[in-house]
Amino acid sequence: MSDSAQSPLEPMLRKLGKWASFNHEDRAALLALPHSLATMAPNQIIVREGAQPSSTCLLRSGFAYRHKIVSGGMRQIFSIHMSGDIIDLQNSLLGTADHNVQALTHCDLAFIPSDAVRRIAFDRPTIGRAMWYDTLVDAAIFREWIANVGRRDAKTRMAHLLCEFALRLEAAGLGRHNAYELPMTQEQLADCTGLTSVHVNRMLRALDREGLISRTKRSVIIDDWKKLARAGDFESNYLRIPLASPPATNEAEYD
Amino acid sequence: MSDSAQSPLEPMLRKLGKWASFNHEDRAALLALPHSLATMAPNQIIVREGAQPSSTCLLRSGFAYRHKIVSGGMRQIFSIHMSGDIIDLQNSLLGTADHNVQALTHCDLAFIPSDAVRRIAFDRPTIGRAMWYDTLVDAAIFREWIANVGRRDAKTRMAHLLCEFALRLEAAGLGRHNAYELPMTQEQLADCTGLTSVHVNRMLRALDREGLISRTKRSVIIDDWKKLARAGDFESNYLRIPLASPPATNEAEYD
DNA sequence: CAAGTGGCTTGATCTGGGTTAATGCATTCT
């Protein structure tokens, strides 16, 4: 493991490794994928709607989000991505991007030619299955967001979102489930939940006042996980987080 | 083509064939997948949340939908499925169902062991790519629904949904883009759009009154496609419907 | 250090869509 720890593609191995156990050849093939590195400043657009990207983008560090502008200029955010996420398989495999991908914070990226991704997926079924599984989990999160925005009230939505971030960040080694840094403005949270920033503010304060969470700047502390999960109608099964994560990954290995 | 037209799995070939061009061996392998047939009455549950299905369900004819009940008892529908759709790849590949799949009308189904699906996907990359592509298009529809429910007002949501159904039904050979049968109650439409059935009724009548659509029972006639698409903020690109569908498929081959 | 700037907080008011409830119609059941 230590011999490959230096590859820029390591975060992808880490992420996909949650869905399958790779042998040495699989690991080597993954890390040997051709790629070019890039960095993006906050708010920079990584893929624009209508573009025809020929490579797939791996998020090595930092945060990014997908979104679309609807008629009338309102924005809907579809997902938040973090270290290890392959954030553009869909757009690059489908040919034309039907939504935008944008940097939330400073991002380190690796671009991998889509052809190479397709090839490794079918040459190495274990890797292919992990990638497929990964896109299915993404879809499960989309479904949960539909339910969140469609059928939950504002406070429940916010609580749900905070719970989801908690577990995903912990799984990515970027925080603990009860305390993490969330680099998003309240306006961005509003665009995730279909609310206005004003109302997001009120709901966060309400959760704070009721003792479920505490906040300082962009950090969130979950004071009472059970209550927050109940308030957010949150059940983690859709995230498919392996129950016992390997002990080694409890250490924060990527910043 | 005529020699294989009798297989119960034909609708799947038809659907996947939109995403790739199969050779004779691919077609034969697809149609030769092991399967068992079943029928379901309206409202019967095909897969229940929490179940661990070991086979994948192909919808041969009829309509089905996925949904989840949130706390408080409200229901959110995630998607509507029609002839040819593989409606349970996610649940069966991921192991445990995180949502329900239910029959909307009388359904003819075929259950294919998940193992066999996985095997054919990796043995025959053309088929595997088509299946992957299919799940990515499903995800694109989920994203569009997030935007619909999160950032569009009630009338826009309804118009968008009607446009989406129009094109999908036409692509499946079940109607024309400007006239089709929609076997859903207004309450089910409400659960798709995050509204109440009362308000769905108001919006449908408004669209009717304004001359964009006409309705009789469960049939929808789109009187002015351009206006309806504009009213619904609808752009079809996310559906990835091949521009020129093969002439043969303009005939309704499945009822 | 003054002046921006971007994001957070708060209050006042408004409204789109929810809620409740009644009525009307077809179907199907007996």
Place this chain on the structure above:
DNA sequence: AGAATGCATTAACCCAGATCAAGCCACTTG
């Protein structure tokens, strides 16, 4: 035929969350 059932339709009223408008930090920048 009469009763029951399941939807569609409509009206009256209400409220969660939007909108509008200030004010308030904690920064950066000149």
